[in-house]
Amino acid sequence: MKKDQYILGIETSCDETAASIVKNGHEIISNVVSSQIESHKRFGGVVPEVASRHHVEQITIVIEEALNQANMTPKDLDAVAVTEGPGLVGALLIGINAAKAFAFANGLPLVGVHHIAGHIYANALVQPMEFPLLALVVSGGHTELVLMKEDGQFELIGETRDDAAGEAYDKVARVLNLPYPGGPHIDRLANESDGAVPFPRAWLEEGSYDFSFSGLKSAVINYQHNAEQRGEEINPNHLAAGFQQSVIEVLTTKTLRAAREFNVKQVIAAGGVAANKGLRKVLEETFEKENIPFYVPPISLCTDNAAMIAAAGNSKFSAGKTGDMSMNGRPGLELNSWN
């Protein structure tokens, strides 16, 4: 029988300091996330230097907590997986250097993980992934359609040409004077709405799986601006709902078309925006009709966490891909296959 494999995951790519221990790539033994969001709220967004400072303060506390909650010592671990990129470089470097020092001190192999691979593998913590698989990755920094023909293989078939979906959410939220991060607030306003402003959909060229949200964002800003000029009150619910409907329709339509073209066995959604209630509902309904299993992790595994890094790290480590002590933070890292 194969021996159980325990991976310590570490994630510091943005504003959460996180550590987690995952068994065999799918069972969460412990999962600790220390969020800095309260500190960044006063700035209306994540300030990279402030984020890096918080990571140094938290990093060993968070790793220790992950070990304590799992009731484990470093000796029980098989490898250390850490987010290598993309992300804020100063923030990435804290997780990476802590991971390197920890791996070195305890004689453990080190595995560098792509943050988006992590978001995708969050699904492995919920149900076994089946291939070919289509992943819709929607977060503050990413909007991508990724096709996985096998475990550890990634093909980018579409991506945003300008703003990421989450970025568009946050910018529209600012127009409505909602607190940061705005995504959940727009989601709530949209769900409570009894109407919707009709905003355009960006389909791009025929057949393209790429996305664009900057036009939609501008349309929202113009709408608000024009109303202001005329001295009219806008209905924030209607505006939020109109925006959200446009985002959801484009995301769902393109995901469905790709799922059909590549004949996938499973469709998954990942990333912070996958926490969106409206999006989840429409995707669920769409793929139920289509008879393709659709999954989205619980919200706590959609936003940044280290369990997803450990899960992806487990697959990469099993494929024999390890890093060494010269690992560096790679803010623009591309999603490469490891199988």
Next chain:
Amino acid sequence: MIWLGIDTSHTPLAVSIVKDDQVLAEYKSSLKITHSIGAMPAIEELLKKAEIEPHEIDAIAVAKGPGSYTGVRIGVTIGKTLAWTLNIPIVSVSSLQVLAGNAPYFPGIVCSIMDARRSNVFAGVYENGQVVKESHMSLVDLLKMLDESGNPVLFVGMDVKIHWEQIKEVLRDKVHQANAAFSLPSAAVLIELAKEQKATEAHTTVPKYLRVTEAEANWMKEQKKNGHE
């Protein structure tokens, strides 16, 4: 007693292993290699050469800043993670004091500096081994202060040459410049200083930046303007 010392607070990288009163091995460079790429391999290689296993290390000394924010954080993160997981003490020492420690027998003031852009420097001023000042300040103010003291001054640090003309102009024949051999921090010096100072808990060991972030400074200004301090 085996000490591992790490200084990544500025461009130079310094790593050293001191066993009791003997410097076993030392690494020092001013090559422009990112510390994230260079520091851990240097530590790994030095320990390997000295045939010391990580769990044989008894204490960590780390330079806590000021300096490059990212640089300081890399050293402190490595140091505190090693100290925590190996369950050994960590002592963090001012990076400016480490630099000044290159000139222990100078009769007068030793001033270590690192360039902080826009005519500012991180400056450490020491007399008879005592700290007189460690701060982020304009070079003009620093030179004025040193000039008023009337004592001879020795400048240390690889950024001295950037400002040497201006320094010389103000302090004239009272001022000296440490030569190239003493311009880089030494982690053995760091360890010797650490031996004299108190250990901190690994979890609470953090860099000393000597500057708040720009975002926080602006935010505090806003708060004051809006009347709620």
